[in-house]
Amino acid sequence: MKPETKFTHKGRPKPSLSTPVNPSLTRASTLLFDKAEDLYRNDITTYGRHGTEVHLALCELFNELESGVGTVLFPSGLASCTYPILAHVKSGDHILLTDSCYGPIRSFCENQLQKFGVETEIYDPRIGSEIETLIRPNTSVIILESPGSLTLEIQDVPAIVAIAKAHKITTIIDNTWSAGLVYKPLEMGVDISCHAATKYFGGHSDLLFGAAICRTKNHYERVKRTAKLIGNSASADDAYQVLRGFRTVTARFDKQAATALELAVWLQDHPRIKTVLHPALSSHPDHGLWKRDFSGAAPLFSFVVNNMSPKDVLAFVNAHELFGIGYSYGGYESLIIHCDPQLKRQFDPEFGGPLIRYACGLEDVADLKSDITQAFNAIS
Ligand SMILES: Cc1ncc(COP(=O)(O)O)c(C=O)c1O
Known part of the structure; x- marks a missing residue:
């Protein structure tokens, strides 16, 4: 079953x-x-x-x-x-x-x-x-x-x-x-x-x-x-x-995960992004392990910013209108946080900059793309 x-x-x-x-x-x-x-x-x-x-x-x-x-x-x-x-x-x-x-x-x-x-x-x-x-x-x-x-x-x-x-x-x-x-x-x-x-x-x-x-x-x-x-x-x-929530989780998860993957692929070549961290992308260093052990990906991914000052990072996050600023994920609404994992890690992931994490909700993916585009425009 x-x-x-x-x-x-x-x-x-x-x-x-x-x-x-x-x-x-x-x-x-x-x-x-x-x-x-x-x-x-x-x-x-x-x-x-x-x-x-x-x-x-x-x-x-x-x-x-x-x-x-x-x-x-x-x-x-x-x-x-x-x-x-x-x-x-x-x-x-x-x-x-x-x-x-x-x-x-x-x-x-x-x-x-x-x-x-x-x-x-x-x-x-x-x-x-x-x-x-x-x-x-x-x-x-x-x-x-x-x-x-x-x-x-x-x-x-x-x-x-x-x-x-x-x-x-x-x-x-x-x-x-x-x-x-x-x-x-x-x-x-x-x-x-x-x-x-x-x-x-x-x-x-x-x-x-x-x-x-x-x-x-x-x-x-x-x-x-x-x-x-x-x-x-x-x-x-x-x-x-x-x-x-269990009764509807697969429908929500699948849609939200599809949105996350579409955004991750779309963001890959953005000039303000150094690396998109999403295991379903072939550029992810552990993509092979992911393909071996997982049957899909989730609605949550991150990216490392390129050439953004700490002030730019805050302005970028603040400029989002559909992504709420907040910890957590898995809700019906999209969320964004910024963080610098290097500050807390013993084995430095060597990203050379802070990262942004998106948790994708049930909104229309085109609306989310417009929101991200206008947030990038706000800092350029
Ligand atoms: C990976 C992971 N584990 C555990 C937790 C803790 O869950 P809770 O907030 O329900 O205590 C979180 C919360 O963000 C999480 O992201």
Whole structure:
């Protein structure tokens, strides 16, 4: 069954007499029992923090998305990455984190984990099987993100996973960019695939949510238990909205991704652009890996500016009328940010200038091109 069909038919109540199409949204902290004997049962949900019907339906869809055996839901995408890491480290461990990761994950590892005696070593996202040279007897987790946040390096995930498996190291990937629609890291042996469902699954820039999809029962039980012990709880209202977003995600993603690719191709020869960072372009340094491992691209790409002063960059961003200035992506509306990854990176991507990231929305692509053209004109 194709994803569109699964996302339409799974996670729904079985029809009987007059059944609503969607699962019920139940807001609950306390669940009531009519018998004292039931209070301490392990085979039923006994308290709202552990989820309701809508949470179960959503987990079913995330498992379908990436062929996971179990999914844990979180109140944010960041939490969907930090909890699985926490679940797999202990004091004295060493972990490896890609230099291209989403910034707050790096802060979490370098600040919070460090307080508990876990050492984080940053590695070059393009390291591939050379990662073996960094492995120590106490290395417990390798954290990946492909493509990298902002800079869009594609990692050789199968090569890294092969090394990790040989050393019994857990692999955790932030798979937010692809929404799990065009990239299936669990099928390549990655242990946990984390999603900021805030993006494409929310789809409307009005909620925060996360999901960690696990490849094995063992990884699932560890993440679930850690989340339970720390008091994790994802709201039923947000879970309901994410479930609703799932039903239409492929249609939105495909259109927005097509817009991004059209803009990336169109921008390639622009005199104010040095390099367009989009893995589907043959000029991208990791295009071969992308073609091997991905079935498509996402609505998010960046470009390195050519010959623009910091003042020009700000003026260019400010001149956009249809692209809102804001972090995030995956909503129905287009967004723009500027940043200089070289300021935060250990392995300098050597872009020689700041970059601009576009998140493409559902607007007409010709209207977006006109907006970009007038923004360039505003600085020329
Ligand atoms: C790649 C990536 N991972 C994780 C997150 C965190 O998601 P959230 O904002 O839902 O915490 C983001 C948010 O921008 C992101 O871009």
